[in-house]
Amino acid sequence: MKNFLQLFFILTFSFVFSQNQTEGTQLDTDYKPVYYRLEMNLNPNQQAFSGTTTVHFNTTDELSLFKINARPNLNIQSITYHQNTISSYTRAGDVLNITLPELLPAGKLDSISISFSGNASTSTGLTLGEHAGVPIIETIAQPWHASSWWVCKDDLIDKVTKLDVYVTHPNEFKAASNGLLKSVTPAGNEMSTTHWQHNYAIPVYLIGIAVTNYAEYNNSVVIGGTTIPIINYLYPETMSNWTGQLDQVPSHIQFLSEKFGEYPYKNEKYGHAQWNRNGGMEHSTMSFMGKFTFNLVVHELAHMWFGDKVTCATWHDIWLNEGFADYCTGLMTEYYQGEQDFNSWKSTRVQEITSQNGGSVYNPDADSESRTFNSRLTYKKGSMVVHLIRFMMNDDELFYQTLKNWVNDSGFSWGYADTEDFKAFIEVQTGNDWTDYFNDWIYGEGHPIFNILVDKTPGGNELTVHFSQSGSHSSVPYFHTPFEIEFRGSGGQKEIRRFEISAQQQNFEVNDLGFNVTSFVPNPNSDVVCKIASSVLSTDELNSDSEIKIYPNPVQNLLNIESGVQIRQIEITDLSGKTIYKKSKINQNQFEIQTRNFSKGVYIIQIKTDKKLQTKKFIKE
Known part of the structure; x- marks a missing residue:
């Protein structure tokens, strides 16, 4: 329906x-x-x-x-x-x-x-x-x-x-x-x-x-x-x-x-x-x-x-009806109107799904009609987790054949199936373990929130992509998912790269792009239900500036800052933009910051001197 x-x-x-x-x-x-x-x-x-x-x-x-x-x-x-x-x-x-x-x-x-x-x-x-x-x-x-x-x-x-x-x-x-x-x-x-x-x-x-x-x-x-x-x-x-x-x-x-x-x-x-x-x-x-x-x-x-x-088989599993039917409207949009309209179809759903932090595709309250037929969760999130199956397979022939086999399987055709039936079926069809997918995206609540920092070498095209994610709901600390980034160059070049995310903090090296990257777009085709809290392109040219040095980088317990001119103010934020440390009226050329209690991850440090405000990044191990 x-x-x-x-x-x-x-x-x-x-x-x-x-x-x-x-x-x-x-x-x-x-x-x-x-x-x-x-x-x-x-x-x-x-x-x-x-x-x-x-x-x-x-x-x-x-x-x-x-x-x-x-x-x-x-x-x-x-x-x-x-x-x-x-x-x-x-x-x-x-x-x-x-x-x-x-x-x-x-x-x-x-x-x-x-x-x-x-x-x-x-x-x-x-x-x-x-x-x-x-x-x-x-x-x-x-x-x-x-x-x-x-x-x-x-x-x-x-x-x-x-x-x-x-x-x-x-x-x-x-x-x-x-x-x-x-x-x-x-x-x-x-x-x-x-x-x-x-x-x-x-x-x-x-x-x-x-x-x-x-x-x-x-x-x-x-x-x-x-x-x-x-x-x-x-x-x-x-x-x-x-x-x-x-x-x-x-x-x-x-x-x-x-x-x-x-x-x-x-x-x-x-x-x-x-x-x-x-x-x-x-x-x-x-x-x-x-x-x-x-x-x-x-x-x-x-x-x-x-x-x-x-x-x-039960109203707990209503997503097997409604999520798949709703996704077919997306497939028809793709078929009749093309990829651009299909991406807009996905984007609209991602925006609605992530408008609230909680809610699972699996229906925990089958006695409630309003929850059973919840538009955001049963229909829209239900359809997007079906799309995620397609995205994870990365093989349209396998995806369509799997669903064709599903509706024509003698064990389910003209009968009933629950979520665990579908999990077992898709595992047989693909030969892969889908436990993480079902725990994260079907039974778990919420969606991932990503902070992404892309480091670029000075004058080159070698990149280090830093992913930091958290779940919008406590039931899923982090999500397992493929994720794509579209890298863009000054000459209009565009290239999409795919990353397999399986932890809260992950780094990836990209060193074979044939152009100088000037910007990037995370989740360019809205394939993943997520929010992007921050996306920053940084160059190591800042860190090579002889006027200001920070070391060691990566750091464990003590971060040193040295400057040829007096440092007036230092502010450190995480990739979500949250201020972790701030100090004013320093008026020194050298300064130390205790980082022992910082969580592991990538941080942005802004150092203000009489001459300029410089931005650098460092990694806490």
């Missing part, structure tokens, strides 16, 4: 409902649902709704008490088992406990039907609205709102392999949902029943329905020899605003299919249904969204691979 509100506010599915809505009860049951038949009576002109869930299930152990989720706002009208009514049931919170008339053995395929009713005013997942004076009724299920509008096993870990959705609605409206449109049949009393069927594995949070006076704008794309229909249900009054963006969808599908494998639902469809929320929701085969902007359209489409085909 794409977070979007005036440049992508927190995704609407979470905040339009109560921010205090708690997670539904995760049921420990002795059965697995395999098929849902959902029959809904939805009239956009009415608050009231009703329906029947028929769930087919396989028992995994002996079963006599059937548990399923139904939030308190739903009224249970009847329960039918083998054509007989069951009256023996209890309710506890959002759990419906049904006593079966017999003990079912393990390994039995069975079914039960539950009829229910409710009111849109009390449902967190079914809402009424209007557009241009026309009513609309729409649903949302993510993360645990499905059971507020239909009876189901409302969790992440139970995907059914078949779904039939029957929506009875007034004749003047159309109903949008998952899968293929099988029929629209008269239901009497100026009502129709629309039947959608979906034959791919799906969790309940990806099931959605919307009903209003839709106009259709359709297209198609050929993938692997299969023609896939693209069905768009749009508001008639705004359809012309979005046809240009929607005409690009076939190209989007082709790009993502090339990179990550064929469109997952090629035997059914892809499409969109317009709704009244600003954001989008990646209902399998038919994404719901309020506006069809480039980023939102791409984001929800990318979920068909990342989130729908391979689904996060």
